[in-house]
Every structure is written in C-alpha cells, then in structure tokens.
Amino acid sequence: xxxxxxxxxxxxxxxxxxxxxxxxxxxxGDRIIFVGDNANDxxxxxxxxxxxxxxxxxxxxxxxxxxxxxxAISRFDDLDVFxxxxxxxxxxxxxxxxxxxxxxxxxxGFDDSMVAEQRYPTRWELDxxxxxxxxxxxxxxxxSCVVNSLALDSIGIGPEMRGVDIDEHGRITGILRAEAxxxxxxxxxxxxxxxxxxxxxxxxxxxxxxxxxxxIHALEGSTGDVSQVKLLMDAKLPLDFVIYFQTxxxxxxxxxxxxxxxxxxxxxxxxxxxxxxxxxxxxxxxDSRGVLYFRDDELKDFVLNAHKSGLQIAMHAIGDAAxxxxxxxxxxxxxxxxxxDHRHRIEHAEVPTEDQxxxxxxxxxxxxxxxxxxxxxxxxxxxxKRLGPERAMRLHPYRRMLEMGARLAxxxxxxxxxxxxxxxxxxAVNHPVKGNSIELHDALRLYTRxxxxxxxxxxxxxxxxxxxxxxxxxxxxxxxxxxxxxxNKVKVETVVKNGKIFR
Ligand SMILES: [Zn+2]
Ligand SMILES: [Zn+2]
Numbered sequence: 001x002x003x004x005x006x007x008x009x010x011x012x013x014x015x016x017x018x019x020x021x022x023x024x025x026x027x028x029g030d031r032i033i034f035v036g037d038n039a040n041d042x043x044x045x046x047x048x049x050x051x052x053x054x055x056x057x058x059x060x061x062x063x064x065x066x067x068x069x070x071x072a073i074s075r076f077d078d079l080d081v082f083x084x085x086x087x088x089x090x091x092x093x094x095x096x097x098x099x100x101x102x103x104x105x106x107x108x109g110f111d112d113s114m115v116a117e118q119r120y121p122t123r124w125e126l127d128x129x130x131x132x133x134x135x136x137x138x139x140x141x142x143x144s145c146v147v148n149s150l151a152l153d154s155i156g157i158g159p160e161m162r163g164v165d166i167d168e169h170g171r172i173t174g175i176l177r178a179e180a181x182x183x184x185x186x187x188x189x190x191x192x193x194x195x196x197x198x199x200x201x202x203x204x205x206x207x208x209x210x211x212x213x214x215x216i217h218a219l220e221g222s223t224g225d226v227s228q229v230k231l232l233m234d235a236k237l238p239l240d241f242v243i244y245f246q247t248x249x250x251x252x253x254x255x256x257x258x259x260x261x262x263x264x265x266x267x268x269x270x271x272x273x274x275x276x277x278x279x280x281x282x283x284x285x286x287d288s289r290g291v292l293y294f295r296d297d298e299l300k301d302f303v304l305n306a307h308k309s310g311l312q313i314a315m316h317a318i319g320d321a322a323x324x325x326x327x328x329x330x331x332x333x334x335x336x337x338x339x340x341d342h343r344h345r346i347e348h349a350e351v352p353t354e355d356q357x358x359x360x361x362x363x364x365x366x367x368x369x370x371x372x373x374x375x376x377x378x379x380x381x382x383x384x385k386r387l388g389p390e391r392a393m394r395l396h397p398y399r400r401m402l403e404m405g406a407r408l409a410x411x412x413x414x415x416x417x418x419x420x421x422x423x424x425x426x427x428a429v430n431h432p433v434k435g436n437s438i439e440l441h442d443a444l445r446l447y448t449r450x451x452x453x454x455x456x457x458x459x460x461x462x463x464x465x466x467x468x469x470x471x472x473x474x475x476x477x478x479x480x481x482x483x484x485x486x487x488n489k490v491k492v493e494t495v496v497k498n499g500k501i502f503r
Contacts, residue, residue: 003044004028005499006470010052011478014464015059015448025057027470030498035466048501055493056479058444059463060214060471061421062451064368065347065411067264068218068241069228072200074108074415076190082109082140082418083376086116087125090137095129104188105130107137108415110146113272113382123148123174136188140416141272144177147184155187198235204419205237209502211420212492214471215240217368217411217455219263219314219347223247229256239497242455244314250306261306262314264347264413266293268322271350271386276319278351283388290319299329307333307342312456314345314368320394323352327359334363343454348413351387351394352401361405366454369396369408369446371427372417375488379432398428398438409454410446421447422475426487440484470499 004026012022014035026034026042034042043049074080078097081090090110097105112120126135126148134151147155152172159166163178176184192200208216218241221229229245233256244263245253253261269275269291274282277290294302303326306313317326323346330344345366350373352360360367374396377383384392401408410424417423425444431437452462461469474494479487495502 002042004033004039004042004047006048006050006496006501007039007043008050008052008057008472008474008496009039010055010057010474011480012057012464013444013480015444016463016465019465022464025464025472027496027499030470032464032466032468032470035464050474050494050501052474052494054478056475056477057464058473058475059448059461060473060495060497061212061447062215062217062409062462063208063213063411063414063419063421063447064217064409064451064454065370066216066218066414066419067220068204068216068414069197069201069220069232071415071419072197072204073192075200075203076192076196077106077108077138079105079107080109081107081137082111083114085114087119087121090115091121091125091129094126094135094137097130099133101132103133104151104190105133105135106188106190107135109140110137111140111272113377118381120144120146120173120175122146123152123172126174134188136184138185139272141270143270143273143275144175144181145184146174147176147188148174151184151188155184157183194231197231201232201235201237205239208419209239209495209497210492211418211422212473212475212495213239213419213421214473214495214497215242215451215455215457215461216419217242217244219244219246221245221247223249223252226252226256238502242457248302250302250309250311253306253311254309259310260312260314262345264316265314267299267315267317267326268292268319271318271383274386276350277321277325278319279321279324280391282386283391284385289321292322292325294325296325296328299325300332303329304333304336307339307344308337312343312345314347316347318348318350320351320353320356323349323356327356327363327365330363330365331359343456345454350396351391352397353394354400357397357401357404357406360401364407366407366409367401368411368454369398370411370413370417371396371398371424371431371443371446372412372420373427374432375423375427376417383432393433393435395433395436396431397433397436398431398442399436402438402442407450407453408446409451410443422490422492423488429484429487440480440487470496472496
C-alpha cells in the first residue's frame with residue numbers, strides 16, 4: 001500500500017535547499033512521504049487531492065515569540081482597539097460595548113503613538129461614552145492605562161499614589177502609570193475559572209492555525225509562578241508548543257524537565273516607555289538612556305548558571321546597552337564552559353551596533369526578531385522620534401545580520417501584535433529602512449526553517465522534505481509572483497497540521 005492520504009499539487013516552495021521547488025507533495029499519516037514533480041502513482045481511491053494551482057504551498061509557519069496564555073487571557077477583554085486610528089473612533093467603539101450597569105468595560109490594545117491625536121484619551125472622554133460603567137483602556141506595552149471616573153472611585157485610587165497623572169489644575173486625568181497602573185489592571189481583571197481559560201487557549205490555538213501557524217514558541221510564567229506553564233503543558237491543544245519558562249530560578253525550569261529557560265526576562269524595558277537601555281540618550285528625552293534591570297554580576301550569574309545546567313537561554317534585550325550587557329554575559333558563560341550548539345537567544349535586539357551583530361554571529365546567539373513592530377509602529381512618529389534619524393537607521397538591521405552570519409527567526413510577541421506571519425514576512429521585505437530589508441525567500445526562512453532551528457527541530461520540521469512532519473500552509477497567491485508591497489494582502493487558505501487538513 002503506497003497510496004498517500006493527501007496529495008497537494010501546485011507551486012511548492014519547500015524551503016529545503018536541496019530541492020527548493022516542487023510540483024507535488026504526498027502525505028501519509030502525519031509525514032511527508034514524497035516531494036517531486038508528480039505523485040500520480042500515489043493517488044488511490046481514498047487519497048484526497050488538493051489542487052493549489054496559482055497559489056503557494058509552504059511549510060507550516062513557526063512563531064518564535066508568543067505569550068500564549070497572556071494572549072488567551074487578553075480575550076476576556078470586551079474590546080480590542082489595536083489599529084483603530086483615532087481617539088474619536090475608539091470612543092465610538094467603547095460606546096457600542098453593551099454591558100450591565102456597574103460592570104467593567106475592559107479595553108485593550110491602545111497605543112498613543114498610533115492614534116491621530118498622538119495622546120491618551122482622558123477620563124472625562126471615557127465618562128462621556130460610558131457613564132455607568134467603570135472603564136479601563138490598557139496600553140499595549142502593559143506599562144500604563146487610562147480609567148474613567150467610576151473606575152477611579154471603585155479602585156480607590158487617589159492623587160497620592162505613585163504614577164497617577166495630574167493636570168495643571170490639579171485634577172486626576174485618568175492616565176495611570178507605575179504602581180497606579182498595576183493596581184488598576186489588577187482590580188479590573190476578569191476572574192476567570194481554569195475551565196474558562198482553557199476554552200480561550202483553544203480559541204487562540206485555532207486563531208493561530210488560521211494564520212498558518214503550526215508551532216508556537218510560548219514564553220510563559222515568571223519566577224516563582226509556574227501556573228501558566230503547567231496550564232499550557234497539560235492542555236492538549238491542536239498545535240505544537242515549545243515552552244519557555246520565564247524564571248530566573250534555574251531549578252524551577254529543571255524541575256519541569258524543560259530543556260530551556262527564559263523568554264521575556266527583562267534585561268531592559270521598552271522603547272515605548274523610554275526604558276529600553278541605550279548607550280546614548282533618547283532623542284525625545286535627553287535625560288534618559290533607559291534602564292538596565294540587572295546588575296552585570298547578577299546577569300552573568302544567572303546566564304552562567306543556566307548555561308552550566310545545559311539549558312538553552314532566551315532573554316529580552318531591546319536597546320544597544322542591554323544587548324551589550326547580555327552578550328557580555330553569554331560570552332563569559334561560553335568562555336568558562338564552552339558548549340557547541342547551545343542556541344541561546346536574544347529576544348528583540350531592536351537597535352544593535354555593527355560590533356554587536358558581529359559578536360552575535362561569532363558566539364552563535366540566535367536573534368528572535370519581530371518584524372510586525374515595523375508594520376504597526378510608524379517610522380517617523382515613533383522610531384525616529386525616539387531614536388533620532390541616525391540611530392534609527394540601525395533599527396532591525398535584518399540584512400546586515402544575515403550578511404554577517406547571525407541567525408534570525410521571526411515572531412509576533414502576541415498579544416503585542418497579532419499572531420500573523422504574513423504581516424511579519426511583509427514587514428521584513430518592506431522594511432521602512434530600505435537598506436535593512438531582506439529578500440522574500442529569507443523572510444520566509446524566518447518563519448519556517450530557521451525558526452525550527454531555534455528549537456532544535458530542524459530535522460523534523462521547517463521545510464517540505466520527505467520524512468518530515470506534514471505541517472503545511474496553502475496561501476491564496478503565488479507569493480513569488482505578486483508585488484512585494486502587496487504581500488500583506490495574501491491570505492492563508494488551507495493549513496495542514498500533522499497531515500490533517502485544518503481548513
Ligand atoms: Zn520582550
Ligand atoms: Zn515578549
């Protein structure tokens with residue numbers, strides 16, 4: 001019995017260098033059994049044949065940076081305003097949310113740099129559209145929020161609390177940062193049961209599959225809090241997970257038998273809040289170079305300890321000063337305990353210097369990049385404003401990184417941006433800094449073959465190769481034929497996970 005269960009015919013871009021293009025792929029069970037010109041003699045009575053003529057067939061996408069449980073929990077919010085271009089439209093949308101009097105209206109995905117008004121809404125504006133409900137509008141990066149008057153009353157936030165914004169008349173504006181932000185977020189949180197969270201985990205799994213994602217690197221939990229990691233390990237979800245526990249206690253990761261540790265463990269903060277650590281001051285805040293959250297010796301200790309224990313490490317470093325500190329720690333650990341094929345990672349690495357790129361390549365440090373940031377945040381209004389025109393040229397220097405031999409893989413940082421590799425591929429090819437853009441083929445590698453390498457799975461997935469797991473996507477267009485500026489319009493039509501058609 002050599003008949004295949006499934007045969008797909010069309011333009012098959014395998015991402016396998018030894019056979020980059022094929023016309024036919026045959027699948028049996030959960031494996032790819034044939035890749036070549038035609039699989040006619042494998043088509044039996046029971047074989048499903050999918051004609052993908054004029055479309056493109058690719059390996060299933062891998063998103064290497066997702067906060068998956070956080071993404072699921074964010075779905076308890078009533079409204080997502082990500083991408084709504086003005087405060088007036090956001091207020092209209094809040095007005096349309098119908099909830100019983102007195103119940104929280106939770107709004108997520110706000111970013112003042114993305115709206116036409118370039119500011120936060122005020123509590124009075126929120127009062128005007130939702131006078132009978134406490135409202136919280138949460139900023140995307142998690143570091144601030146705005147609440148209305150009812151919310152202020154119900155949380156019990158007064159002007160004395162740290163992070164409460166006061167206007168020139170001494171009134172609370174509703175914008176909350178620091179401690180006040182944390183208190184407001186906590187008090188407004190929907191108290192979900194474990195079953196409710198589990199249901200949302202399934203919902204967002206299907207969302208991911210519909211975007212063509214068949215494997216997710218999930219960065220979960222925090223030091224001392226294993227609950228989200230356990231939840232994900234035990235949930236039997238319909239796609240694959242590579243789990244990172246965001247703890248600095250190496251024993252906690254080892255206790256769970258995880259071969260890796262870290263994730264968005266913050267070496268520095270974010271550019272949004274001027275906390276990403278830079279060598280030079282911010283262009284729009286000359287007294288600030290951001291924040292390093294570890295002392296040099298603390299970071300070295302953690303990295304050395306995790307490295308010595310044989311773990312793969314991932315840490316969040318955005319600014320050049322943070323990248324430097326982390327590279328120093330990796331370099332130190334690798335010189336003390338040399339280890340081949342460690343595959344340690346830096347998450348984000350948004351503005352590395354030329355010298356740092358050279359060191360990443362030399363040390364074999366993988367860079368987990370998020371091209372969608374370039375798509376959603378404006379070059380002028382955000383990046384150049386923060387970094388100044390010269391330094392902004394170093395933003396996400398994908399081309400230079402690849403030229404110098406650094407390894408890259410792509411991700412969304414969901415819930416920061418939606419899990420959508422097509423947008424990431426579009427953004428890497430249509431980079432706002434022309435010299436930093438990469439070829440389409442290389443952009444596809446970020447979400448397939450090279451992403452599989454990041455989790456030591458390059459022999460099992462990441463390309464359409466005989467013997468590999470049958471994870472594939474069929475896209476609406478032949479992506480090598482359409483205009484590069486229109487890649488974002490491409491739709492994921494069909495997803496095959498473990499040999500089964502998802503849709
Ligand atoms: Zn991060
Ligand atoms: Zn993250």
